[in-house]
Amino acid sequence: MRLKTKIVIGFVCVSLLLAVVGFVSDHYTGEIRQAQLNTVNDASSVVMHTGELERSLYQSLIFLNGIREAYQIESTYSTVQELPSVVDLTEKFETELSSFEEAFTKLEVLINEKEQLPQDLTDLFKSYTVYRSIAREWLELGAENSDQANLMFITSIEPYFRNNIIPEISKTRRYALDVQEVRNQSLNQSLKEASLVNYIATALSVLFALVLAVYIYRSISGPLEKVSRSAKKLGEGNLDERINHRTKDEIGELAKAFNTMAESLQRSTVSKAYLDNIIESIQEALFVADSEGKLVRTNTAAAKLTGYSNEEMLNKPLTHLYNVSEMGTVYEQKRKSDHSFEFSLKHKNSRTIPVLFSEAELVDNSGTKVGSVAVASDITERKQAERRIRESLKEKEVMLAEIHHRVKNNLAVVSGLLQLQSFNAKNSDVQNALADSQLRIQSIALVHEMLYENESLAYIKYDKYISDLMEAISNMLLRDDRVIKIETKIDPLALSINQAIPFSLLITEIVVNAFKHAFSGKKEGKIVVEVKMEGDLVRMNITDDGQGVDIHEFNNSDSLGATLIKTLSSQLNAEFKILERVQDSGSVFQVTFERKG
Numbered sequence: 144m145r146l147k148t149k150i151v152i153g154f155v156c157v158s159l160l161l162a163v164v165g166f167v168s169d170h171y172t173g174e175i176r177q178a179q180l181n182t183v184n185d186a187s188s189v190v191m192h193t194g195e196l197e198r199s200l201y202q203s204l205i206f207l208n209g210i211r212e213a214y215q216i217e218s219t220y221s222t223v224q225e226l227p228s229v230v231d232l233t234e235k236f237e238t239e240l241s242s243f244e245e246a247f248t249k250l251e252v253l254i255n256e257k258e259q260l261p262q263d264l265t266d267l268f269k270s271y272t273v274y275r276s277i278a279r280e281w282l283e284l285g286a287e288n289s290d291q292a293n294l295m296f297i298t299s300i301e302p303y304f305r306n307n308i309i310p311e312i313s314k315t316r317r318y319a320l321d322v323q324e325v326r327n328q329s330l331n332q333s334l335k336e337a338s339l340v341n342y343i344a345t346a347l348s349v350l351f352a353l354v355l356a357v358y359i360y361r362s363i364s365g366p367l368e369k370v371s372r373s374a375k376k377l378g379e380g381n382l383d384e385r386i387n388h389r390t391k392d393e394i395g396e397l398a399k400a401f402n403t404m405a406e407s408l409q410r411s412t413v414s415k416a417y418l419d420n421i422i423e424s425i426q427e428a429l430f431v432a433d434s435e436g437k438l439v440r441t442n443t444a445a446a447k448l449t450g451y452s453n454e455e456m457l458n459k460p461l462t463h464l465y466n467v468s469e470m471g472t473v474y475e476q477k478r479k480s481d482h483s484f485e486f487s488l489k490h491k492n493s494r495t496i497p498v499l500f501s502e503a504e505l506v507d508n509s510g511t512k513v514g515s516v517a518v519a520s521d522i523t524e525r526k527q528a529e530r531r532i533r534e535s536l537k538e539k540e541v542m543l544a545e546i547h548h549r550v551k552n553n554l555a556v557v558s559g560l561l562q563l564q565s566f567n568a569k570n571s572d573v574q575n576a577l578a579d580s581q582l583r584i585q586s587i588a589l590v591h592e593m594l595y596e597n598e599s600l601a602y603i604k605y606d607k608y609i610s611d612l613m614e615a616i617s618n619m620l621l622r623d624d625r626v627i628k629i630e631t632k633i634d635p636l637a638l639s640i641n642q643a644i645p646f647s648l649l650i651t652e653i654v655v656n657a658f659k660h661a662f663s664g665k666k667e668g669k670i671v672v673e674v675k676m677e678g679d680l681v682r683m684n685i686t687d688d689g690q691g692v693d694i695h696e697f698n699n700s701d702s703l704g705a706t707l708i709k710t711l712s713s714q715l716n717a718e719f720k721i722l723e724r725v726q727d728s729g730s731v732f733q734v735t736f737e738r739k740g
Contacts, residue, residue: 190316193316195242196247197316203240210285211285233282266314274303386402425444428447430456432517433513436462438458441457448519464488469487483501486499496523497521497526498520498521562577578619582651582655583651583652605636605638610633620659628669646736649717685731686731687729694721717735718736719734
């Protein structure tokens with residue numbers, strides 16, 4: 144197991160253990176404390192309910208005494224205006240009895256909800272029942288014979304209340320409080336036991352953490368001490384020293400690497416001759432200079448490249464070999480970069496040698512600069528090949544430009560022949576067909592003309608091209624009896640010849656179709672050619688304000704113009720559709736295709 148894994152697992156185990164102990168302890172003690180709080184609340188309720196029992200019974204006796212006095216006064220005087228009526232006192236007496244019974248029920252639930260009522264409470268309720276029965280009989284007697292009722296109250300009810308009811312209430316209060324006290328003591332004992340268990344669990348957790356820490360420490364410190372001792376012996380020259388540590392963790396890997404290093408040092412030591420062989424085997428020219436910039440080491444490749452012998456170059460400034468007069472600015476800008484750059488050296492016979500060059504500082508263990516090392520690769524043949532390629536490319540560009548020029552001229556001749564033929568034609572349909580063909584040829588010729596005049600023979604600036612094309616179409620279809628304006632809204636766009644020619648023919652067909660058919664019977668109109676770039680998509684809209692076109696009729700038409708539009712859209716892999724204009728008159732032809740690189 145790796146050290147990192149051991150440490151992580153140890154920390155996770157300790158953290159989980161402490162978290163579990165803390166959670167269980169908090170949960171358990173929390174339940175006990177909540178039970179204690181409930182017990183205190185119950186004790187308060189017991190005191191309150193027993194007080195209510197005592198108050199209700201005393202109050203009921205007071206009301207009975209008031210009834211007795213009322214009976215006596217009524218028998219002696221004719222009116223008792225200043226005393227409450229017997230009916231009111233009787234109602235209040237019954238109300239107090241109800242209060243007693245309600246408080247007794249609540250007290251019974253608090254003391255023991257599921258078991259039978261304790262003897263003390265049973266005795267109290269029995270005494271209360273006798274008291275209630277005697278009182279109600281006394282009330283009936285008082286209404287008939289007040290003297291007899293007065294005697295019964297003094298000899299029966301009041302002595303019974305004092306000798307039976309009051310002692311039972313006191314016993315009930317003591318019993319209820321004793322029950323709550325026992326419960327509270329039991330909860331306190333549970334809380335002490337929970338605290339003891341928590342202390343024990345915490346102590347065990349700490350002990351486990353200490354044991355785990357000692358284990359991890361010993362699995363790291365012991366092997367590291369072995370590695371330290373072995374490294375010290377190896378540094379003292381004892382190359383036979385090895386570390387006997389076979390674990391698969393990082394210490395084991397370190398011991399394995401140490402043993403491999405010791406074996407390598409024991410088999411061979413790195414000598415100056417060995418380094419010289421490495422330097423001489425390098426195919427690139429190598430120049431090593433000291434802190435003052437003087438050459439202290441070169442290789443055979445450097446001598447062969449510069450024409451100097453190794454002895455001739457030693458102790459000379461390294462810059463003596465640089466073509467600083469021509470490449471000084473390049474050297475100052477790029478010599479401290481991490482990449483190679485094109486540079487030139489001076490040969491012994493004064494000619495310049497193009498090289499791929501890099502230079503870096505040499506520093507010692509303390510980080511102090513002690514010199515520099517430069518590496519140069521001869522790229523003379525590569526530069527010559529690049530020059531031949533550029534010359535060949537220039538020749539091909541000239542030839543392609545000439546081809547485009549001649550194609551444009553030949554198309555211009557064909558266009559002129561068609562125009563002459565249209566002059567000699569007597570049939571207007573033939574003249575129109577020849578004029579349409581002439582416009583198509585002019586749109587193609589214009590592409591070749593722009594390629595000939597453009598710096599790039601692969602792409603044309605299509606925004607300028609469309610403006611020139613629309614001007615040519617306007618001049619060709621100009622009529623004295625109407626004015627048709629063409630407006631262009633073109634994003635900067637470059638297209639290859641493979642897309643430019645079919646796209647040009649497509650625009651020509653749609654615009655010529657609008658000129659011929661959209662403005663019948665109108666003296667003026669407008670055609671808007673809009674080309675937008677949306678990412679890699681080219682979207683063209685050609686809009687006219689003429690009489691519009693029947694979309695269904697156009698889609699089913701087999702005329703030459705409709706067929707060309709569909710065919711050219713297919714060549715561009717374009718989506719062609721005619722949009723309906725609801726509010727404005729005219730038509731919108733939309734073409735969308737992907738621009739190819």
